[in-house]
Amino acid sequence: MKRFYQTIILMLGLTCIPSWLYAGILASQTRVIYSEGEREQTLMLANTNEYPILTQVWIDDGSNNAEFEHAPFVVLPAVFQMKPKDVKGIRLIFNGMELAKDRESLYWLNLYEIPAVKKQDLEHDYLNLSMNTQLKVYFRPEALKVLPIDEINRQLQFSFPDHGAQSAEIIIKNPTPFYVTAISLSLFNKTKQTTVYEWLNILLPPFESPLLKLENVDLNPSDAYVLKYHLIDDRGEVHAFEQAIPISK
Known part of the structure; x- marks a missing residue:
């Protein structure tokens, strides 16, 4: 069990983004890909805290709502205790809800941890902090042909809106x-060799074209611009890409 716990921590150290490092309860995966036709999936959790915790898990639409009623998955067990350095498996079971067949559906797995309180602390003032960690859960219809991340990147289309050269937006078509x-x-200006603007992350839904806002940025029509970015694949691994963006005339 100790060796398995160490394996989980090593995997997370290689694949997780920095915000994960603050969580006391960590999962063996950074996302769950639930393929249509599967009976269930098991996810391993590790309590990295030096103290026991009470853990509640549920699926919602990203709203942190433990009472969310339209989740397509049941998580078992829903509430359990974990000792320090303990490892626990939870099961995600599809409940048969009708979901889109031509695209992925996205839900969120919540891992809500509450530190145990010592009996003597109840007689004094104390600060007890709980934490909720969220993982993406993708339901993938069996009709979809899985694409490698390089192919997905080749299909992404980046452009400035056609309403003036000094656009304050970038369109990303997925x-x-x-x-x-x-x-x-x-957003990198190749002419001046400088970074014009930065974003932390963005989620691109299927068949949609979200806008990236540029606040207080003027773009020069005669300059060449490149968007540099990283995409995360099914395994949680990060891949670097870049695409040139033509200025609208």
């Missing part, structure tokens, strides 16, 4: 049936 997570985005 024509694929998959959710795409992009992190560490930066």
